[in-house]
Amino acid sequence: MKDKLYKLKQEFLVKLSEVKDLENLKELELRFLSRKGELGELMKNIKDLSGDLRKEVGQVANKIKNELQESFYQVSAKFIKNTNNTLIDPTLPGLKQQSGHLNPITLVQNELEDLFSSLGFIIEDGPELESDYFNFTALNVPPLHPARDMQDTFYVDLKNSQGERDLLMRTQTSPVQIRAMLKYGAPLKVVIPGRVFRNEATDARHEHTFYQLEGMIVAKDINFSNLKSLLEIVGKRLFGPDTKLRMRPKFYPFVEPGNNGEYTCFLCQGQGCRVCKNTGWLEIVGAGLVHPDVLRAGGLDPEVYSGLAFGFGLTRLAMLKYNINDARLFSSGDIKFLEQF
Ligand code: DAH
Numbered sequence: 278m279k280d281k282l283y284k285l286k287q288e289f290l291v292k293l294s295e296v297k298d299l300e301n302l303k304e305l306e307l308r309f310l311s312r313k314g315e316l317g318e319l320m321k322n323i324k325d326l327s328g329d330l331r332k333e334v335g336q337v338a339n340k341i342k343n344e345l346q347e348s349f350y351q352v353s354a355k356f357i358k359n360t361n362n363t364l365i366d367p368t369l370p371g372l373k374q375q376s377g378h379l380n381p382i383t384l385v386q387n388e389l390e391d392l393f394s395s396l397g398f399i400i401e402d403g404p405e406l407e408s409d410y411f412n413f414t415a416l417n418v419p420p421l422h423p424a425r426d427m428q429d430t431f432y433v434d435l436k437n438s439q440g441e442r443d444l445l446m447r448t449q450t451s452p453v454q455i456r457a458m459l460k461y462g463a464p465l466k467v468v469i470p471g472r473v474f475r476n477e478a479t480d481a482r483h484e485h486t487f488y489q490l491e492g493m494i495v496a497k498d499i500n501f502s503n504l505k506s507l508l509e510i511v512g513k514r515l516f517g518p519d520t521k522l523r524m525r526p527k528f529y530p531f532v533e534p535g536n537n538g539e540y541t542c543f544l545c546q547g548q549g550c551r552v553c554k555n556t557g558w559l560e561i562v563g564a565g566l567v568h569p570d571v572l573r574a575g576g577l578d579p580e581v582y583s584g585l586a587f588g589f590g591l592t593r594l595a596m597l598k599y600n601i602n603d604a605r606l607f608s609s610g611d612i613k614f615l616e617q618f
Pocket of ligand 1: 448449450451491492529531532535562563564565586587588589
């Protein structure tokens with residue numbers, strides 16, 4: 278046994294003296310010094326020896342192990358130093374650090390989140406896989422209501438916790454209005470940014486997946502001038518201090534009265550251009566006063582509380598703001614696109 282150990286040491290030292298590069302060195306370490314290497318295997322047998330012999334051989338083996346390791350370290354230190362000396366030229370310019378870019382939708386979302394939190398709104402999240410109830414029924418769009426046609430979506434063949442098959446990809450961030458009322462009660466000021474889905478044939482202006490930002494205030498005595506002044510503040514912040522707002526009636530089942538908020542086109546200052554289709558106005562936000570049925574679905578008494586709600590298309594805002602002409606670019610994963618922001 279001792280002989281074998283001495284022979285191993287001899288062989289190792291010879292090989293070590295012949296090492297030419299780091300690669301050789303690694304091979305040597307693996308073959309001799311690693312736990313499954315030749316020395317390790319030999320040492321495993323020591324425990325089978327008897328009494329004094331085991332002690333003696335054990336001591337020799339340990340000594341040899343230390344010696345081999347010591348000489349290995351010396352040689353490897355020399356190699357690593359040499360290699361560094363040849364590889365690193367401190368006079369060369371450094372490698373450029375690549376940093377990521379935020380998607381333009383994230384930029385717009387951050388801007389709106391900053392604005393609304395400065396106005397005292399909380400920021401809430403909700404599930405993208407939503408129940409039919411929250412996405413439609415609780416928002417005053419019962420089954421078979423024609424308003425469902427405008428928001429066709431992807432129905433999911435899974436059962437919810439009650440064993441019903443009523444899950445779908447949410448078509449709007451509005452269902453989180455209901456969730457927020459049930460969670461926080463009133464008074465409440467909340468915005469909900471998030472991803473939504475529709476069963477669309479995609480083209481430059483339509484994507485099956487896009488982003489919205491929903492907002493809601495519920496309290497006592499909320500009225501239409503509260504809504505109008507709020508949307509005016511948001512418009513000036515988004516598009517500059519001279520921005521004007523006009524509100525035109527539009528049907529949304531979850532608000533009454535419902536309307537479309539339009540801002541003077543920031544590209545042509547309301548003069549009329551290609552982007553605003555020569556009207557001077559951009560349709561930016563759906564809004565209204567919360568329908569009593571929606572307050573009820575949120576667990577609130579419409580005789581006591583009233584509310585306002587609005588929904589921005591973040592994807593559309595980002596397209597306008599950054600002059601992006603194809604909605605499909607946002608999730609294309611094209612680095613050349615993202616690097617511009
Ligand atoms: N959820 C609507 C949509 O996706 C947008 C909207 C309109 C939200 C009016 C609202 C609202 O909160 O009051 O088209």
